[in-house]
Structures are given as structure tokens and as C-alpha cells.
Amino acid sequence: MVTVVQLAEHAPAVSVPLPDATGRALAASRIVDAAPDPYRTGCWTLRAGSKVGAVSLAVPGGDPVTVRITPKVPIARLFFLIGYSVDPHGWREGQVEVGDHRELLPALAHAVERQVDRALRQGLLQGYRAVEDSALVVRGRIREAEQIRRRFGAALPVEIAYDEFTTDIAENRILRAAVERLLRLPGVPRDVRRRLLHQRARLADISPLVRGQELPAWHATRLNARYQQALHLARVVLDGSSPEHTAGGLSIEGFLFNMNKLFEDFVTVALREVFRATDRTCRLQDPHHLDEAGEIRMKPDLVLYGPEGTPQAVADAKYKAEKSGGYPDGDLYQMLAYCTALGLREGHLVYAKGNAPHAAHRVRHAGIVIHQLALDLDRGPADLLGEIRSLAWQMAPGATV
Incomplete structure (x- = not known):
């Protein structure tokens, strides 16, 4: 019998009856925060963090457990963040179909199958x-x-x-790998699974990818234009796969999104797109050193450079404020280090909107101002991109188009 545990991202912990071996396996996997319930014998308290999706765990001698974690962000908005992050130029609102599914994995499986079907309607690409x-x-x-x-x-x-x-080319091999990956995941609806089996049959003559190896490279061209949206979603499936291993007899199979990483990718890519038409240059995950000896490394999410090649602004994306009373102080210290090392008078911390308001802090004896801003992920794509543009012009008011 399969035990299904339903959790919500960053929601309060719930108490679930679980064998000790399964509870310890969940705790070791770090998929969720898991600890024995001190008030209920034979139960474990489980709390989801920023990872969303579905995983299935099988422990020797125990019943399998499926953990489903739903995101706080609406599914349609989540797919906008994904789509814009991987392809800001090719993204169009409503292009990715998620059907009526309200959970991440069923919606993703539906979207991938529809895009693969659209890509293959004219036959396999050669x-x-x-x-x-x-x-x-x-x-x-x-x-x-x-x-x-x-x-x-x-x-x-x-x-x-x-x-x-x-036809045995990188594009088709990636599509086959994504379809087969989805077919192995728990929680894919029966009708979507049936359609995925049909797509796998269409790709049956394509060589399968070897697990553990890097995905084959492909380049966007006029010839593979009809494949590109499917390939971007396929990459999401293959990159978001959870570890599959059998260390100590434990088997984990599933798909997880790290919302922290997704939010960071969206913010930095969207800011880069705003500045692309200006005289400024953005570098993502730009490596620098805090100390003069070059021993303490740091990588701000985004550093903006002026026409002369010197840093003019720095930004870091943070998905969630961890304190109910406001933003974490540790983020301020981190941004202060960035500003000091880069010689900047202002720094920008970008959060997903939570309980805390916008704020700006002037650091004593340093003259550095650290801005804390929040993006409202409940807003529509156009409004959300408008907030990004406002942030960009605040970071570089003198930028010229």
C-alpha cells in the first residue's frame, strides 16, 4: 500500500504516521524537514521548504511513500517563471498548456506531452x-x-x-529522454500517461540517453523552430529530476523544483533583458573576492557594468523572507559585503512578496544604502515584468537606450 503525503510549500508542519525507517529516510533525503513527533508515537512531523513537486521513496521492508509538495505560486504563474527564464525571447503568454491540473507534476507532464505532440506533428526532425x-x-x-x-x-x-x-539527433534524443522520465514519475494522471506512451512510440527508433551523462547539445535554428518550446520544457524535466539512487537500499524517484533557484533565475534573466537594449552590461553569478588576497570568493546573482566596464549596481534575489517580522538580517550583511568589495554605494535585494514591506537601510559610517524590494508573484506576467523594469531603472537611472 502506498502512503501519500500532501504538503504545501513553506506551510506549517504536519504529523503523519510513518515507520521509523521511512521517517529517517525522508530526513536524510532533505526533501522535507522530518523529525519524530514528540506527542504522537509512530508519527513524524513533516514540513516542506522551497522544493516543490513529487517524489516516491521505497525503503526495504516498508511500504512506499509518495510525497507531493504544492507550490504557493499558481501553476500558470509558475510556468510563466519557468518559460521566461529559459527562453525570454521565445516566450509567449498562454503558449504552454497546463490543462486543468492544479498540481505541479501533472501540469508539467501535460504541458510536455502537448509540446512534444506539436513538435512531432510534421514528423521527426532530421x-x-x-x-x-x-x-x-x-x-x-x-x-x-x-x-x-x-x-x-x-x-x-x-x-x-x-x-x-x-532522425537520431540530439533534439529527438532529448525529447525521448524527457518522455521516458515522466513515465517513471509518480502522480502522472492516467490520460496523460497514455498520451506519453504514444509519444514514446513515435520516438522508439531514437537512441536512449545514458543516465549520468550530460545532455547532448543543440542549437536553435530555423530548422528546429517547431521543436524549441518542447526542448526547453524537456530540459526542465531532466534538470529538475531528483536523485535516483539505492544507497543503503533506499530508492528515490521523483521530480522537484527548487523555488529559490527558479526565482533567482527569473529575476536575473528579466533584469538582463531590460538592460540588453541599453549601454549597460549584466553578468550573472559574477565571481569576485571580498579580500585583497583573493581567498574569500563571492558570487552576486547580478552585477551591472557601465559603458566603461566598471561595476555600477549589484542585485541578489531571495525567494522568501524567513522571519515573520521582516527580511533576514543575514541578507543585509551579505549585500553589504558585495557593495564594499565592488565599491558601490547602493545594493538591491529582491524578494518574492511576503509579509515585509519595501525598505531601505543606510549603513552607519559607510554611507551604503541597501534596498529591499518585493515582487508580487500573484500579479500577471505583464505587471510582473513591469515591476522588473521599474527595479532596473532604479538600479541604473542614467542608463541610455
Whole structure:
């Protein structure tokens, strides 16, 4: 019997009857905060943080447990954040269909299947793939070094390399991997699973990817335009997969989004897009050092450079204020370090809107002002991007288009 635990992102902890082995496995996985319930024997308190999605855990000798964590952000808004982060130029509102699903994994599976179906309606994309082979006839070019190393001067077989025109290309391999990944995840609705099986059949002749290896590279072109939205979503599926392992007999299978990372990606990409048409340059995760010896590394989420190449603004994205009374003080200390090392008079902390209001703090004896601003993720895409533009002009009021 499968135990299903339903949690909400950053909601209060709930008490759930669980075997000790399963509770310890959940605690070790760090998917949620898990601890024995001091008031109920045989129960564990579970609290979700910023990871959302669904995972299934199987412990030897125990019943499997499925944990589903729903985001606070509406599903449609979540997919806007995802879509804009991975492809700000190709994103269009309403392009990704999530159906009537209110949970993340069913909505994602539905969206991926619809995009894959749209990509494959005109047939599988073909392209050239580099092939290295041994053959009895020459095709393409002879790999002379390999011929000498492997054949010791023999004429046949011949070590050759050539470009093959085939459907077994990176784009199709990525789509197949995403479809197969979704088929293994818990919580995919039956009708969506049936459609995913149909898509896998269409991709049956494509070579599967080897787990653990990097995804094959592809480049956006006019020829693969109909694939691009599906490929972006496929990458989300493959990047967001939870670890699959059997260490100590524990098996974990699932899909999780880190909302902290997603919010950071959206804020920095959206700011970069605003400044793209100006005389300023944005660098994301820009490496610097706090000390003169270069031993203390730091990476602000975004550093804005002026036309002359010197830092002019710095910003860090923080998904959630951890205190009910306001923003965490540790964020202020971190931003103060960024401003000091970069020689800036102002720094900007960008939060997802919570309980705390906008604030600005002038640091004593330093003259540095740290701004704390909040984006309202409940607003529509156009309004949300408008807030990003307002923030951008506050960071660089003198930027010219």
C-alpha cells in the first residue's frame, strides 16, 4: 500500500504516521524537514521548504511513500517563471498548456506531452550526426591515426568518420529522454500517461540517453523552430529530476523544483533583458573576492557594468523572507559585503512578496544604502515584468537606450 503525503510549500508542519525507517529516510533525503513527533508515537512531523513537486521513496521492508509538495505560486504563474527564464525571447503568454491540473507534476507532464505532440506533428526532425565507425568500404574520411593504432597497417577494415543524415539527433534524443522520465514519475494522471506512451512510440527508433551523462547539445535554428518550446520544457524535466539512487537500499524517484533557484533565475534573466537594449552590461553569478588576497570568493546573482566596464549596481534575489517580522538580517550583511568589495554605494535585494514591506537601510559610517524590494508573484506576467523594469531603472537611472 502506498502512503501519500500532501504538503504545501513553506506551510506549517504536519504529523503523519510513518515507520521509523521511512521517517529517517525522508530526513536524510532533505526533501522535507522530518523529525519524530514528540506527542504522537509512530508519527513524524513533516514540513516542506522551497522544493516543490513529487517524489516516491521505497525503503526495504516498508511500504512506499509518495510525497507531493504544492507550490504557493499558481501553476500558470509558475510556468510563466519557468518559460521566461529559459527562453525570454521565445516566450509567449498562454503558449504552454497546463490543462486543468492544479498540481505541479501533472501540469508539467501535460504541458510536455502537448509540446512534444506539436513538435512531432510534421514528423521527426532530421539532421546530420557525426559517426565514427569501422567498415569494409570507405565513406567520408579515413581516421588515419585510429587506422594505425587499431589495425597495425592492415588495409581492412577501415576506420572512418562521416556525417549521417538521420532522425537520431540530439533534439529527438532529448525529447525521448524527457518522455521516458515522466513515465517513471509518480502522480502522472492516467490520460496523460497514455498520451506519453504514444509519444514514446513515435520516438522508439531514437537512441536512449545514458543516465549520468550530460545532455547532448543543440542549437536553435530555423530548422528546429517547431521543436524549441518542447526542448526547453524537456530540459526542465531532466534538470529538475531528483536523485535516483539505492544507497543503503533506499530508492528515490521523483521530480522537484527548487523555488529559490527558479526565482533567482527569473529575476536575473528579466533584469538582463531590460538592460540588453541599453549601454549597460549584466553578468550573472559574477565571481569576485571580498579580500585583497583573493581567498574569500563571492558570487552576486547580478552585477551591472557601465559603458566603461566598471561595476555600477549589484542585485541578489531571495525567494522568501524567513522571519515573520521582516527580511533576514543575514541578507543585509551579505549585500553589504558585495557593495564594499565592488565599491558601490547602493545594493538591491529582491524578494518574492511576503509579509515585509519595501525598505531601505543606510549603513552607519559607510554611507551604503541597501534596498529591499518585493515582487508580487500573484500579479500577471505583464505587471510582473513591469515591476522588473521599474527595479532596473532604479538600479541604473542614467542608463541610455
